[in-house]
Amino acid sequence: MFRKNFLLSVIFSLSLFSQLANAELPTLTVYSYNSFMSQWGPGEVIKKGFEAQCNCQLDVVTLGDGVSVLNRIRLEGDKTNADVILGLDNNLLEQAKQANLLIPHQIAKPDNLNTNWWDDSFMPYDFGYFAFIYNIDKVKNPPHSLHELVDNKAGWKIIYQDPRTSTPGLGLLFWMKKVYGDNAAxxxxxxxxxTVTVTKGWSEAYGMFLKGEADFVLSYNTSPVAHIMNENDRHYQAAIFDEGHYRQVEVAGIIKYSQEVDLARQFLRYLLTPEVQRQFAEKNVMYPIIKTDIPNAFAQINSVNRSLEFKPEEIEKHQKAWIREWQSAISK
Structure with a gap:
């Protein structure tokens, strides 16, 4: 009996010690988008990997899409719990800068960048190109240009995301404006x-597409990689357009109200390590921001030949007007 009670006492003490130790660890809070922490996303592996080396706890709060994350941070202001924001993109930078939310990350530009994009406040961690995905069994003659998809003589059904709540939806808004200019309306x-429907976020749109509710869904040219790697399914492809594709660069930044700035910088540096960059390639299904080994499935997809992009200043100046133009046009 003594040994049993002693053993229970030791177990209780160890458990209590573990709880107290964890309670004393600093917590780094990251605001991100839903798919980052989904069962197929990179978040859980990144969380475990960082916690194993940082002597801290990583708390990831998911808030829909990148636009929703930014809106939440702006709403909370100096009351926010966030230390790091992860999942904004190059199309949201000027909005975030105007909101005066971040401080410089102070991370040196890597020599082995995989693209020409870098910013002192927003650290890029992956990139890709918006594209319309289709099933080759369902669409035998896909469009070769955005004009061909828009003219849509074949009567293809389309699903895309709302530019007010979704980063891909916002990307399509700019893509259309880049190609059509004054004729965008x-x-x-x-x-x-x-259009079958305009969804709030990417997950809902892609899920409906996979259920056969549309011929095309707005996603990324790299989306077929996920089907190849996870299901050995090569029926899904991106339609590559002659006019080019709008580029998205996903970024992370440090909230200026953070009490864990050093830990936040440590986390951002961790995002640039080869093992994490491969996670972004495998789980986010995007191109890594630094040159590193990526799954062979990337060599099996249709590649983008021309990159399109507006400058952040142009976006900030015109975005509200372009959204009003979209709202007015689709309501007629």
Whole structure:
């Protein structure tokens, strides 16, 4: 009996010690988008890997899409619990800068960058290109240009995301404006004729597409990689357009109200390590921001030949007007 009670006492003490030790560890809070911590996302592996080396706890709060994350941070202001924001992109930078939310990350530009993009406040961690995905069994003759998809003589059904709540939706808004310019409103009216629905975020749109509710869904040119790696399924492809594809660079930054700035910088540096960069390639299914080994599936997809992008200053100046133009066009 004595030994049993002694053993229980030791177990209780060890458990209590472990709880107290964890309670004393600093906590780094990261605001991110839903798919980052989903069962197929990179978040859980990144969380465990960072906690194993930082002597801290990593708390990831997911808040929908990148636009939703930014809106939440702006709403909370100096009351926010966030130390790091992860999942904004190059199209949201000027908005975040105007909101005066971040401090410089102070991380040196890597010599082995995989693209020409770098910023002192926003650290890039992966990139890709918006594209419309289709099933080759369902669409035998896919469009070869955005104009061909918009004109849509074949009557293809389309699903895309709301530019007010979704980073891909916002990317499409800029993509359309980049290609159509002053004729964007007419183009949106054409698209509306064959739009099944406009969803709040990417997950809902892609899920509906996989259920066969549309011929095309707005996603990324790299999306077929996930089907190849996870399901050995090569039926899904990206339609590559002659005009080019709008580029998205995903970024992370440090909230200026953070009490864990050093830990936040440590986390951002961790995001640039080869093992984490491969996680972004495998689980986020995006191109890593530094040159590193990536799954062979990336060599099996259709590649983008031309990159399109607006400068952040242009986006900040015109975004609200372009969204109003979209709203007006699709409501007619």
């Amino acid at each position: 007419n183009a949106w009216q054409q698209v509306a004729k064959n």
